[in-house]
Amino acid sequence: MDRPLETRELVHFLAVADELHFSRAAARLGIAQPALSKTIQKLERRLGAALFERNSRTVTLTPAGQVLAREARHALDAVDAAARRTRRADASDPHLILAMKAGGDAGLLPAILAACDREPSSLPVRVIFHTDRVRLLRDGRADAALLYSPAEDLSGLDTEPLLTEPLMAVLPASHPLAARASLRTADLRDENVHGRRGPSTGPEAGSLTELLQLVALGQTVAVVPRFVTTPLRHDLASVPVTDAQPVTLLLAWPAHSTSPAVAALARAAGAASPGGEAAGAT
Amino acid sequence: MDRPLETRELVHFLAVADELHFSRAAARLGIAQPALSKTIQKLERRLGAALFERNSRTVTLTPAGQVLAREARHALDAVDAAARRTRRADASDPHLILAMKAGGDAGLLPAILAACDREPSSLPVRVIFHTDRVRLLRDGRADAALLYSPAEDLSGLDTEPLLTEPLMAVLPASHPLAARASLRTADLRDENVHGRRGPSTGPEAGSLTELLQLVALGQTVAVVPRFVTTPLRHDLASVPVTDAQPVTLLLAWPAHSTSPAVAALARAAGAASPGGEAAGAT
């Protein structure tokens, strides 16, 4: 009994781990509940560890179960990525997929794509817009992405820094703080700040445009990297936040990638950007 | 037909990819050859891509197959790691496993372990000796490892640098170059150098002791980080190689690790080492 866990077992396990409810999880998987119970029992026997605490009324993850939940997601991402990258390697029109947030390229993208075009062994680049770009990289839906550090978790990715710029507070033009030459984090203590890490208390903003709309309405204050603030709506003002850690825009790709086309894109990005001499590693 | 690939399919595929021979691969898997043929055909149908070119006399990987070979190994490592880490999370004597090469700790290990002991939420550390420490990290057999940069591939790992030291050439004491105060790479051009990257032409050395034995016998010259050269056998001499990139000893762990015990070990390692303020990233 030392063969590897099967993908199906991990999928079933994660359904229960998400729902903490066997019947609902079974419904989500499109199977009956007893089949699911049996898969989990088999998994537990195979691993020699209890994964769930069943109190006949509630289901909770054991510590071992929590570990498996994280690891299983990672493993399934890798399996999905394997399938997707293989399919794409066989595609009749080979190309790279670059994931980014709309407007999040600091204006560098045209130069990067032009430079990439001139690289040997480059491929056409197709751009897709998505919020969760890191996930796209991890499960193989994208080959590269424009990310922000330190806002995003870069583990498992290789990176090429493109540009480092300070954070700016974006305020209604009429806001008392809008006239200031600079701000400190403490100055915004009483504001309903959007755009920092962690959940915000204010309304949700899906895109930058929506966020700025909310700022204009006086419902929130945004703190964002400078390169997304130009040009700015005329009813808004931006002020640098001097004691916040600056944000680096970077190109990222899966660390174990060996694609020459991705390497070409990285070279092009490094060459076409202001911060273009240092190579990010590991 | 959009469910994830199964682990078994990837294992079967990799067997063929390794052997490039269906019958041998089947034997290795302990199954009959027709079953393997069918699994591969099914995989190819599922992915919509040919993985092997069968010329009725030879089997070769297609480009898509090469991609899958790399990705499948990655995915299987992740699956294995999931199982191992889950089992270990449930172990009755919780502990961390630190992988290193014997003698490769630059004498820092006792201080690190002592400091770790004093950290909150630390765990006892069990040390194992192994050459391929990166692989142990990737498939979950170790929680942390002492590695050398730039000699090893750190992608997908988080790191804490401990110490940076120059490379030393280790020669027989009687060697003409042994009296020099320093060397350049070019000085060793005519020697049979061991210990650099890439395959060496000389005899194989499994451990440092074996390598130094070979040097003493005059069969090779070693180029190794300084911290593995103290103390040195009295019949050997070491000379710094000034134009070789220095080697950094670092503590590494899986990038997506969330174990508090690993974090404690990393903090301890940073605090107990000379280069202990900068945190490695990604």
Added chain:
DNA sequence: GTCGATCCATGCCGTCAGGTTATCGATCGC
């Protein structure tokens, strides 16, 4: 306390995926 509802576990059964053996067809060395 009893009853009903909820929810996971168990028992039993059917089906098909994945295995087996036998054999074919193509290719290569001699």
Added chain:
DNA sequence: GCGATCGATAACCTGACGGCATGGATCGAC
């Protein structure tokens, strides 16, 4: 051309996985 080699195909078999019915435990309502 002949035998050897090797992957694909055909026909069949078995057990793992999933379905249904039901059991047993717990909790809330009254």
